[in-house]
Amino acid sequence: MSRYDCSRFRNVTVALNTPFDKEGEVDLSAVKRVVRYFHNKGVKSLYVCGSTGEGFLLTNEERKRVVEAVMEEVGAEMNIIVHVGTASTRQSADLATHAWEVGAHATSAVPCVYYRPGEEGVYRHWTAITEAADLPFFIYNIPQLTGFNLSMGLFERMLQNERVAGIKCSSDPAHDIMRFKQAGGDDFIVFNGPDEQYLAGRMMGADAGIGGTYGAMPELYLKLEELIRRGDYETAKKVQGIITPLIYKLCAFPSMYGAVKAIIHLDGCPIGEPRLPFLPVSTEDPAIVALYREIRQAVEETKNW
Numbered sequence: 001m002s003r004y005d006c007s008r009f010r011n012v013t014v015a016l017n018t019p020f021d022k023e024g025e026v027d028l029s030a031v032k033r034v035v036r037y038f039h040n041k042g043v044k045s046l047y048v049c050g051s052t053g054e055g056f057l058l059t060n061e062e063r064k065r066v067v068e069a070v071m072e073e074v075g076a077e078m079n080i081i082v083h084v085g086t087a088s089t090r091q092s093a094d095l096a097t098h099a100w101e102v103g104a105h106a107t108s109a110v111p112c113v114y115y116r117p118g119e120e121g122v123y124r125h126w127t128a129i130t131e132a133a134d135l136p137f138f139i140y141n142i143p144q145l146t147g148f149n150l151s152m153g154l155f156e157r158m159l160q161n162e163r164v165a166g167i168k169c170s171s172d173p174a175h176d177i178m179r180f181k182q183a184g185g186d187d188f189i190v191f192n193g194p195d196e197q198y199l200a201g202r203m204m205g206a207d208a209g210i211g212g213t214y215g216a217m218p219e220l221y222l223k224l225e226e227l228i229r230r231g232d233y234e235t236a237k238k239v240q241g242i243i244t245p246l247i248y249k250l251c252a253f254p255s256m257y258g259a260v261k262a263i264i265h266l267d268g269c270p271i272g273e274p275r276l277p278f279l280p281v282s283t284e285d286p287a288i289v290a291l292y293r294e295i296r297q298a299v300e301e302t303k304n305w
Contacts, residue, residue, distance in 0.1 A: 002136060002162055002163065002164060002165040002166075002187065002188065003162045003163075004135075004136040004163075004165050005187075006106075006136050006165045006166060006187070006189045008045075008079050008105070009045060009079055009081070009105075009106070009136075009166070009189050009191075009207075009208060010189065010207045010208045011044045011045055011079075011208055011225065012043060012044070012045070012208065012209060012214060012218070012221045012222055012225050013043075013044075013045035013046065013047050013079070013081065013191065013208060013209065013210040013211075013214075014038050014043050014045070014046055014047070014210075014211070014214045014215050014218060015046075015047045015050050015051070015052035015053065015210055015211055015212045015214065015215065016034070016035065016038075016046045016047060016048050016049075016050075016052065016053050016070070016215070017034065017052055017053060017054075017215055017257065017260060017261055017264065017271060017274075018031070018049065018053045018054050018055075018058065018066055019031055019033075019034055019261075019271035019272050020271075020272040020273060020274070020275060021272055022272070024275060026058070026062050026065060026066060027271070027272060028065060028066075028069045030270065030271050030272065031066055031069040031070060031073070032069050032070075032072065032073040033269060033271070034264065034269055034271050035069075035070050035073050035074045035078070036073055036074065037264070037267075037268075037269040038078075038215070038218060039074050039077060039078055041218045041219060041222075042218070042219075042222055043078070043214075043218050043222070044078055044079060045078060045079035045080075045081065045208075046070065046074075046078055046079070046080055046081070047081045047083060047108070047168075047210045048066060048067055048070050048080060048081065048082050048083065048104075049063045049066055049067065049082060049083045049084075050083035050085075050108070050140075050210075050212075051083075051142075051145070051212065052212035052215070052257065052260070053066070053083070054257065054274060054275055054278065055083055055085070056086070056113060057275045057278075060086070060091055060094060060095060063084075063095060064095070064098050067080075067082050067098065067099055067102060067104060068102055071102045071103050071104060075102075075103050075104070079105050079106075080104045080105050080106075081104070081105065081106040081107070081108050081138060081210075082095070082096075082099040082104045082106070082107050082108070083107075083108045083109060083110075083140065084096045084099060084107050084108070084109050084129060085108070085109035085110040085111075085112075085113070085140065086113070087112055087113045087114050087115060089124070089125045089128050089129070090128075092109055092125070092128070092129050092132075093128050093129055093131070093132035094132070095107075096109075096129045096130075096132040096133040096135070097132045097133055099133060099135065100132075100133035100134060100135050104135065105135070105136070106135050106136040106137065106138060106165070107129060107133055107135050107136075107137050107138070108137065108138040108139070108140050108168060109125075109126065109129050109137075109139075109140055110140045110142060110145075110146050111125060111126070111140075111141075111146055111148045111150070112125060112146065112148065113145075113146060116146070116147045116148055117148075119151065119153075119154045122148060122154065123154060123157060123158070126139065126158060126161075126164075127161065130161055130163040130164065134163070135163070136163065136165035136166070137161075137163050137164050137165060138165060138166045138167060138168055138189070138191070139155075139158060139164065139166070139167040139168070140167070140168045140170070141167060141168065141169055141170060141171055141176075141193075142168075142170035142171070142193065143171055144170070144171075144172070149171065150167075150171075152179065152183065155167075155180060155183060156183060159183065159184060159188075165188070165189055166184070166188055166189030166190060166191065166207075167180050167184070167188075167189075167190055167191065168191040168193050168210050169190055169191065169192065169193050169201075169206070170193025170194060171193070172194070174194075174197055174200045174201060174204050175204065177190055177192060177201050177204040177205050177206050178204045178205045180205075181204075181205035181206070181207075182205070189207050189208065190205060190206045190207055190208075191206060191207070191208050191209055191210045192206035192208070192209040192210075192211075193209075193210065193211070195209075195211040195212065195213045195214065195243070195247055196243070196244045196247050196248075198211070198221065198224055198240060198243070199224065199228065199233075199236050199237060199239075199240040202225075202228050203233075208225075209221070209225075212256065212257070212260065213243075213246075213247050213250055213256070213260065215260050215263075215264060216246075216250060216259070216260045216263040216264065216295060217243065217246060217263075217295045217298070217299070219299045219302075219303075220239060220242065220243050220246075220295070220298060220299060220302065221243070223239055223302050223303075223305065224236055224239045224240060224243065227239060227305065235305050238305075239302055239305070242298050242301075242302070246291070246294065246295060246298070249291050249294075250263075250291070253281045253287070253288065254279035254280075254281060255274055255278040255279045255280075255281070257274040257278050258273060258274050258278060258279055258280045258281035259281045259288060259291075261273060261274060261280075261281070262280075262281040262282070262283045262285070262288045262292075263288065263291065263292050263295065265283050266283055266288070266289065266292040267292070267296075
């Protein structure tokens with residue numbers, strides 16, 4: 001059982017896009033601008049340098065600078081979870097130590113990328129990360145991308161580590177959320193991963209959510225969470241029914257990351273284009289402009305629900 005009180009993480013957590021300048025370099029001033037943008041929207045938590053943050057396209061030094069900029073701007077005002085996963089255990093542990101040193105509030109990591117180690121390798125990988133920082137650690141299970149699907153046996157073994165405080169569950173079956181929550185207990189934090197099933201995930205036992213499309217429409221996810229907490233599931237279902245088609249439209253562009261960045265730009269916060277191999281989406285593309293307007297209309301429509 002974790003020795004940390006992680007109640008602060010029971011909310012909508014935006015997976016932060018990493019801004020780049022015109023030369024494709026990390027734009028630290030834009031990092032500060034976009035985290036302030038989300039803070040002003042009412043978002044309380046950020047997930048930094050994960051998949052949405054193009055973390056695997058950044059060097060370790062770039063990732064450290066992004067985290068430092070985030071902490072300088074909103075570290076005292078928001079809950080910051082730093083994704084430290086890499087293919088290398090040593091590099092992941094180094095990122096975890098850095099996150100701890102600069103005051104981040106938690107770390108998280110996928111099991112590995114590319115090499116697909118077995119359960120013992122993943123156990124040692126995650127354990128080394130937890131040993132590198134006196135912070136809550138959130139397992140990140142996303143088998144669609146890593147090729148590693150967390151078994152209940154390994155999960156229960158990880159629960160013996162007092163720094164393991166929760167899991168971001170992005171596997172496809174919603175019932176995985178229920179299984180992890182039942183095994184972890186009331187104080188164990190389960191984050192819903194698939195954005196299109198936020199409501200279903202919460203009803204299956206998730207305490208909160210982390211998502212890459214949240215950045216394009218944070219107000220809608222905040223409204224959805226508000227309705228769930230009020231117990232108004234019928235209205236919550238209507239909001240999820242608005243969100244899910246918008247997700248499919250975002251994913252219809254050359255890259256979802258490029259589309260989300262374009263939406264944020266159109267909303268008054270320029271953060272550049274994604275890095276290759278992810279493709280950009282022009283803010284002048286009529287389709288993205290139309291989608292942006294649709295999102296803003298939905299935000300206004302649901303504001304008083």
